[in-house]
Amino acid sequence: MDSTMNRSTPQLADEARVLVIYTGGTIGMLVGQQGLTTEPSFLTETLRSQTRFHDPLENSLFSHSGSVQGYRQWSSNSGRSSPQTGVSTGAYYSSQLPTLLVRSSRPIGHTSLSPGQDLNSVPRLTSIKIADNVYEAHLPSLVTPRSAVPGGTGGKRIRYAVLEWDPLLDSSNVEMNDWIRIATEIELNYSFDAFVILHGTDTMAYSSSAMSFLLEDLGKTVILTGAQIPLSQLRNDATDNLMGALTIAGHYIIPEVCLYFNHMLYRGNRVSKMSSYDLNAFDSPNFPPLVKVGIEIMVNWNNVIRQTTLRRFRAHKEMQSHVATLRLFPGITAETVSAFFNPSTKGVILETFGAGNAPQRHFTMLERIRGDMTPECALAKLSYLLSKPEFSTSEVRKLMGVPLRGELTRLSLVPPPSQLSVERNLESLNGVLSHFSRLSNQSSAHNPGPQIVISNLDEATQDAAASWSWTAAEAGSAEAALYPLLLHLAVARNDIESIEFCLSKNTRDADSDFSTADVSGLIAARQGHIDVVNLLNKMGSTLSVVDNIFAALAVANASKIGDQRLLDLWISAGYISLAT
Template sequence: MDDESKVLVIYTGGTIGMLVGHQGLLPEPLFLTETLRSQNRFHDPLQESLYSHSGSVQGFRQWSSSGTSSPLSNPIDTAGHSSDLLVRSSRPIGQPALLTESHPTAIQQPLCRRLSEDLYEANLPSLVTPRSAVPGGSGSKRIRYAILEWSPLLDSSNIEIHDWIRIATEIELNYSFDAFVVLHGTDTMTYTSSALTFLLEDLGKTVIVTGAQIPLSQLRNDAVDNLLGALSIAGHYVIPECCLYFNHTLFRGNRVSKFSSFDLSAFSSPNFPPLVNVGIDIVVNWNDVIRQTGLRRFKVHKDMSPHVANLRLFPGITDATIRAFLMPPIRGVVLETYGAGNAPQRSDLMSSLKEACDRGIVIVAISQCAKGSVSDAYETGRTLLQAGVVPGADMTPECALTKLSYLLSKPELSSSEVRELMRMPLRGELTRPSRSTPTQPTINQNFENIQGLLSQFVRLSSSVSPTPKVVVTSNSMDEATQDAAKPWSWTAAEAVTTEAALVPFLIHLAAARDDVESLKFCIASPSGIDDSQRNAAVAGGVVNCLDPTSGRSPLHVAALNGSSRCTGILLESGALVHLRDSLGHTPLYYAARQGHESVVEILVKVGANLGGSDFDGGFATLAVQNALHSGDQNAIRIWTKAGMAVDI
């Protein structure tokens, strides 16, 4: 429904769902799902629990005096929604029969259907959270989620490359969900989150990896906060990255390393700020969120090279050790160097590295320091570059290794192309060297910037053509006029505020009229203010700014009005194709409903699909039925292109 987000939880194992056994903690099948079903913070389908009536004193008093049954009852959703969610997997879904002496009462398992050799599906019972709203999110929502539990559950120390590919494949098979949460053990969590950032190519939805240091089975634990936090962010925000959530912080998945086996704050991202900080408020750092550009649809790369390894330099390392390490079948090595990329200057060592590079082995240098980057500031670092070693900037060891494995698995890439791509940020995994510092615009520049913005505002707002040009210059003003203008034009910050108030209106209007010139003007930032300042004023970037009355993005408006040229420009500039408006509709729904075939084709090309109330609310189905009833072949063709199964 339009007030629900659908999230798939892929439960691979890890501490979060473990119980104490005879030899220590071990994962127990179905324990986590049954525990969440009994807790009203995670499951309250009838909205009868304390959590659903604690928004006000009056609400709580009415609930407590109403004689409502225990908050732990009513596990079945009878509120008019289906309590099952269709989930697909490359492996059989469900646990083996648990009817044994230790399990005298079997827990009912879903019926798993085999569709092909590597494809299974089942209707999994869903859990639904109480309604909640978060700052900057898409309104008050309930989060409906299903748990796809692996069998057997894995300790994260047993995770391997094929498991990363399995997670990515399950996300691909269930991409109709709004977002994904991966429950995982902490020991290798950063390897998994790094690998997924590369395997999930052109990702357009939120993927969050999380787990716990203390299992949910313990009274005092961090599992509740981590899982609830991950669900809340996944259900309310579209952050099209693979992320890692832990201890009230959402990190970019390929920027994190585990630095503590003891603290609840177990992960650190020393070279890149968090994407989301969760405190009293949820603060999304939209400036740092990756926005996918270009007309490419989501796909999964299903291969990684196992012939990669990490080699940590140490004083006294021998040439024989290095030569043995670089022997076939090794194809790529992450070389952990001293400090800012330094290495011993022995000729035998450098000769071994150069000989390996000449053979086609890709060697990437990163720093052994948790914080900082490799550079060529020292002579001892430059000799590595001369030997053919690639600088890996500030990548973490986990990221460098998984990125190298990902690139080496692409047969179309040569060794030189892999080396070049290792130097480039593909998923925000490394920091580009800073070339220049943006200068603060002058007062006159602020006037000129606002003049250009107001000219566009008048041109788009007027139905008369041609429109007059607004001229506001500091040179043509007398002193009194300039003083009157100071409250909105005197500083760069005030210029940002003015621009942020006008640009969202302009970009929606430009999208509605298919006005390419004005759209490009809004996207390109007419002011001299850098993008980080500008995007801070328009959360999520101007191409995704929402109309507060309808919740529609510029892409919704372009789709509704058939603005095919603006649709393409918005998508190339990072517009989110899966955003839904206040009614729960996607841009694809509006384009199909209005019969804009060219826009439908563009949206489908980049992976758009019908979701929310488009499908669950029956609106798309009703439109198809009307088209069939009236014999509207044009509409039938367009809805078929949009992904509807039309039974003619």
């Protein structure tokens, strides 16, 4: 091996490093005698030859088209647009190119040939075994022209290496062991800034769902993409899909497993393939896209998962393969159902009718877990949970209905405010909970008061669910839903500090004239907490919105106990006739 291959290219401040894991699929295929077929090294050689994907000297038209002056400068230098002039085929593996250190659980480089392929036509690369099932090689790197995105810190180049599988797979041949292999290679190369996985479209939704669970405590961007028309064709969707995935991976930190297709970045465990013929092949029916790429790149940060723990990233390396999916149909027989529940089957996902209906004749004893998971995600999640020996059957059932990676929608009673910061909302949420704790601890032996009891899952179950983190939207919804309860509790306890904390937030419903503070004022007035009522009045609450029946009872109670301050309070609110 050439000595230059032993030195990885130093990372520059204006570069992002992305590992492209090329598993196979239409994106890198060529037309063969029997239709589309994979060809070793074709994709990497094609990317190297196109200046939009590889511009090492920044002398392409793409690097000079940002202004008229830039174009004129490029044009005056003879308009050289290809950095590969005079470089022979197979030069991607040449020691002349800068390299990136890449590791894999398999030997790196092609050892197999396609039918009719000449051994001398395949670029060779030697990897070194450094441990059991760990190989490494210095792969030549490619680098894009400089680009900038909305919300970014300026121009940035994306340097990437392509780790190409041998043999390349048609996605219809992908198995669970391949999911584990992808997860392992991400773990072995976690020093990269982000990851793009090139994959066939037929099973991409299954793979993106599985990866979302296998990559535990993920803190970096992982994007699966592919194409309906290969890069080898003049008219294709491969160019936009790959460039879009590289751009998002290189410029944004979206620490989720995502799927990018046709200008949309989706949460990976929310998608299904909808068409084998349209370029808009995927959709996320129950969750909005995380990113929309149009004239501008619009990131929906409210829905992006942010980790709230400091646990180290790890790849789970097991899946339970004895699972199945049964799609119900009218007239399904008991024999058909029974065939799915043989002793070797560990779990079955039922695709039922409508909102979860099933024929009562055969399914009366089955526990139903309702949710908005896709069939692909449900199967991957069940396989993942069943692969963890620490979980009992009942715990697996429980976790199937718990959102672990954003695959299920948390129920929310309050719409979140817009433009949220997850850090701000989590901080506020912790503030709310600390006041709950303080108020709960004020109880005495004679007046225990209301207690807040949180029922926790056991330790093993918590560990599996812990890698799910709040999105900003969900943190905001939880915060908004807790404020009314906290305010009412603080008023009942006559706790001025907690009341002021709550009133520093907006507790008035914009669609109602009867706010949380108004209700709390009535509670305080009913219990004779005059100082609390005065504080609430200063913050905008009012007793004048209460109905006369409630006011009459409150006035009668004040008269009965002889509390003139309470009577004066109701009189000042306009209920004079009730007090006389």
